[in-house]
Amino acid sequence: FGNVSSPPNYWDMELGTKVPGNREMCANLLKLTQYFNCIHFAGGYPVEPVDIHASVRHLDVVYDKLTLTDKAMHAYSLGKERVEDVMEMVRIAGGLSNEEFEATPRIYTNINSTSPLKHDHPMIDGCLRMVRRGQAVVVTPFTLAGAMAPVTMAGAVAQSIAEALCAIALFQYVNPGCACAIGTFTSNVDMKSGAPAFGTPEYMRATQMTGQMARFYGLPLRSSGVCAANVPDGQAMWETSNSLWAAVQSGTNMVYHAAGWLEGGLIASPEKFIMDCEVLQQIQRYLDPGLSATGTDDIALDAIKSVGNEGHFFGIQHTQDRYATAFYQPFLSDWKNYEGWEAAGSVWTPDRAHTMFKNIIANFEAPAIDEAIREELADFVARRKSEGGAPTDF
Structure with a gap:
């Protein structure tokens, strides 16, 4: 299970409205990523810090990721500079030689196809740079049935599989045996508005169908924990739970966006992150x-x-002899009956999650890192910033 990745906007109970993400918000979500053991890897930026220019954004955020978390690391596959910079930063953080870095996957990337039936150059270029150095890639077509793919789920899944396999075949040609996974992000649109819908019955079935095909091809599977809800309410939780159970039932190996996703990926929310972690821990308990x-x-x-x-x-x-460990103990759910709930002062679940979020951030302790490595990372970031980072057209 991994954290939410790439929303441009942020929402929490204190703000009460969505706002563009910034570096502090991104760092706070990274702290939640580190805090919860049910989150196993740090995906892309948990919210885009749009206060940092896109040319150097990857340098600051990856520095934060490497110093605030010790979870498995991700690189955006967006051309030469970003991929090369992130691979070098991960190598530095691990205290590795180039040979040690390339001996086994130390980092992964994920790309989406430009459906229908297209991959773009920066993403393929970034993946090729990764696989040439022995790193892992995930290919996840983003096919919305009725919009970028056929309206039937079999047709949408068939197109998705084709888009993924053509890229994976290219990577295997360049470096036979390189670490590749196939992803599914096939859902449907609301045919009344055209808006993406997530956590739907169609989304669940498409995930399960792709899981069967992934096993047929002998590939690991990536899916997601997603919803279309705009705030952390009942809709958000049942849609996300649908997505997460589809992931479990499909045999998914890697679940993106497992905590914190709202509004079809346009919002990251710390309250939703914590509420999702309660669900994730219950799923993990169920699978014990x-x-x-x-x-x-x-x-x-x-x-x-x-x-x-x-x-x-x-x-x-x-x-x-067994009562202390017999059953799952929630950290967020309130199991008191109605009278006890009222006597203690009723608090809605998102409010409890907000209080927990504030406490986690106030008491957060970053994992230990060698000061020489921290300084080397900081020096690398400063040098690449002075060189201009990644080129942009603005």
Whole structure:
């Protein structure tokens, strides 16, 4: 599971409206990425820091990612300079020689096709630079049924598979055996407005169909935890839960945007991030094989006999030995009954998440990093900024 990636806007309970992202907002979402163990990798920028010019944005954000988190690292595949800079920064952060960096994947990138039936040059160029140095690539067509792909799910998935495989075949030709995964981002549009819809039954089925095809081709699968809702409300959570369960049921290996996504990817929200992490941890608990263990102590016939048909299980030794770890304990959900909830002061879930967000940021401790490495990273960023970073047309 990875954090939300690339929304241009940010929303939280304090602001109450969406605003363009900035570096502080991006850094705070990176801190949440580090804090929650259910988040395994740091995807793209959790919100675009548009206060940093696009030519040097990757330098500042990757520096923040490498110093605020120790999660698996991502590079945007947007041409030569950004990919080369990020690979070098990851090499520096790992204290690796070029040979050690290239010996195994240390970083990954993800590209989207320009549906229908097209890849663009900067993304393919960036991927080719990655695979030549032994790094991992994920190819994820962005096919919206009824708009950029056929209105039928079989047609949309077929087009998506074709768009992904042609790029993967190219990368395998350049570096046979290079690390590639296939992605799915096939959903439908609202045929009344043309707006993208996510977490729909069609989205779920397309993800599962792509999972079957990924297994057929022997490729790892990437999918997403997405929704179309504009705020962290009930719609946001049921759509995201639909997306996440489709990922689980499809055999997905890598779930993008698993926490923090709103408004079809236009908004990143810390409250939504924390609410999603509660769902992710419950999914992870559900997938724990120990939950359905069937040993003698698990079937508990002796405990059932000891209680009989007139007692209860709260106080018996079998329960006392296990109660602390028997069940999933939520960090955000409130399980009090209505009267207890009212007596304690009722607080809506997004408000509880906002309070938790503020506490996490106030008490955040970054992972340890060697000061010599930090200085080398800072020097690299300063040098590349002085050289102009990546060229832009503005």
